[in-house]
Amino acid sequence: MISVSTVTGYLYCPRKVYMNYVLRIFGQGRKETVSGRIKHAVIEYVNNNEKEIVESIDNPLLENIEIHYRANYYKALDSILEQSRMELDRLNHKKEEAATEIWPVLLKEAKLRAKNVAMFMQTHPVMGKELWNKLTPKYVSEVSVASYAIGLNGKIDRVEMHSENCIIPLEMKTGKAPKDGIWDNHRIQLAAYIMLLKEKYNHVNEGYIEYLDTGDRRKITLNPFIEDEVKSLIIKVKDLLNSATPPEKEKNNAKCVKCELKEQCNALNP
Numbered sequence: 001m002i003s004v005s006t007v008t009g010y011l012y013c014p015r016k017v018y019m020n021y022v023l024r025i026f027g028q029g030r031k032e033t034v035s036g037r038i039k040h041a042v043i044e045y046v047n048n049n050e051k052e053i054v055e056s057i058d059n060p061l062l063e064n065i066e067i068h069y070r071a072n073y074y075k076a077l078d079s080i081l082e083q084s085r086m087e088l089d090r091l092n093h094k095k096e097e098a099a100t101e102i103w104p105v106l107l108k109e110a111k112l113r114a115k116n117v118a119m120f121m122q123t124h125p126v127m128g129k130e131l132w133n134k135l136t137p138k139y140v141s142e143v144s145v146a147s148y149a150i151g152l153n154g155k156i157d158r159v160e161m162h163s164e165n166c167i168i169p170l171e172m173k174t175g176k177a178p179k180d181g182i183w184d185n186h187r188i189q190l191a192a193y194i195m196l197l198k199e200k201y202n203h204v205n206e207g208y209i210e211y212l213d214t215g216d217r218r219k220i221t222l223n224p225f226i227e228d229e230v231k232s233l234i235i236k237v238k239d240l241l242n243s244a245t246p247p248e249k250e251k252n253n254a255k256c257v258k259c260e261l262k263e264q265c266n267a268l269n270p
Contacts (some may be wrong), residue, residue, distance in 0.1 A: 001132065001146065001148065001151055001152065002151065002152060002153075002234065002237055002238065002241070003152070003153055003154050004152055004153070004189055004192045004193060004196075005154060005171050005189075006021065006237055007152070007188065007189075007230070007233050007234060007237055008185040008186075008188055008189045009190060010125050010233065010236065010237045010240065011184060011185040011188060011233070012185055012255070013250050013255060013259070014240055014247040015246055015247050015248070015249055015265060015268075016128060016259065016261060016265070017237070017240065017241075017248070018240055018241075018243070018246045018247060019261055019264065019265065019268075020068070020241075021164075021241055022241060022243075022246075023246070025261060025264050026027035026261075027259075027261045030235030031091050031093045031098075032174070033094075034084065034087055034088065034091060034093065034098075034139070035098055035101055035102055035174070036096060036174040037084075037094070037139050037198075038077075038080055038081065038084055038098065038102060039102050039105055039174060039212065040157070041076075041080045042073060042076045042080055042106055043106070043109060043141070043157075043158075043172065044141045044142055045076040045079075046069075046072055046073055046076055046109070046113075047139050047140070047141030047142075047158065048141060050113070050138075050139065053068065053069065053072055054117060054131055054132045054135060054235075055128050055129055055131065055132050056068070057127060057131065058127060058227065060118065060121040060122075060125075060127075060220075061118070062114060062115065062118040065114040065117050065118050066110060066111060066114035066115075068114070069110040069111075069113050069114045070107065070110045072107065072110075073106045073107070073110050074103075077099060077102060077103065077106060078099075081095050081098060081099055082095070084098075104213075105174070105212040105213060108136065108212070108215055109212075113139075116135075116137070117131075117135065120134075120135055120136070132181075133204070136161070136162055136163065137160040137161055137162045137168075138160075138161045139158050139159070139160060139161075140158065140159045140161060141157065141158050142155050142156075142157070143155060143156040143158075143197075145161045145170075145193060145196035145197055145199075145200075146196065147196050147199050149198065149199075150192075150231075150234070151198075151234055151238075152192055152195075152196060152234065153196075154170045154193060154196065156171065156193045156197065157170060157171045157172045157269060158170045158171075159197070165203055166203075167197070167201050167203070167204050168204075168206065168207055168208065169190065169193050169197055169204070169207040169208075170207060170208045170209070170210055170217075171186065171189060171190050171193065171207070171208075171209050171210070172208060172210045172212055173180050173186060173210065173211050173212065174211075174212055174213055175211065175213055176211060176213055176214050176216075177211040177214055177216035177218060179230070181218065182209050182218045182220065187209075187226075188226075188229065188230060188233065189218060190207050190209055190220050191220060191222060191226045191227070191229070191230055192230050193207065194206065194207050194220070194222045195222065195227060195230060198222070204263065205221060206220060206221045206224050207219075207220055207221060208220070245269070246268055246269070249265065
């Protein structure tokens with residue numbers, strides 16, 4: 001069984017996947033990678049603690065609910081930045097600079113969730129545990145999914161639980177959305193997660209990519225063509241991982257310039 005991230009990594013650069021998973025060569029990471037990980041960690045923390053956040057809301061006004069969420073996001077950001085200080089220092093990335101980069105995205109998340117609760121409270125005048133129990137949609141983070149039949153496993157960033165018959169997977173991405181559609185590796189990743197989630201919930205057939213930096217949400221609906229594309233890629237990745245020689249270098253120099261493994265890559269046989 002291979003991970004969904006390995007499949008999407010293959011789409012970006014087969015040679016890097018080979019270096020990572022066959023030769024066990026890894027880079028030290030980049031500022032953007034670390035910032036993205038911190039964003040996800042903060043959002044995950046708030047997701048996991050949203051029950052307590054919602055139950056402690058004592059004022060139905062949107063402004064007050066938003067302040068409540070913002071305080072929790074800020075507290076989580078400060079804590080996770082502190083936990084990541086050694087990694088930030090290694091990359092010469094100051095904690096204050098990282099916070100300035102990350103906070104706008106978290107602020108959008110706080111506004112989104114606050115609006116969701118405030119709108120619900122407009123038609124459901126409840127608070128405390130009753131508010132949480134009745135609130136829809138609810139968000140579940142880091143949802144593990146796996147299938148021996150498909151040969152994949154992974155973790156979905158977030159699943160929106162609207163009802164037993166309406167479950168929507170979402171993947172959250174840093175960076176900007178393309179002008180139209182979805183970046184190819186994101187499309188394949190989400191399609192794979194829908195396929196995996198569908199094994200548990202038969203009615204799941206669509207999902208969304210959320211581009212955090214711009215607030216764009218792009219939809220994917222599963223169809224036989226995308227499923228075949230995912231299955232074909234799984235076979236290609238397995239063949240790569242069983243190969244005795246690395247694949248050829250990428251022809252996209254823009255990828256190579258940004259890659260933290262470019263020196264090790266150049267040292268390999270072409």
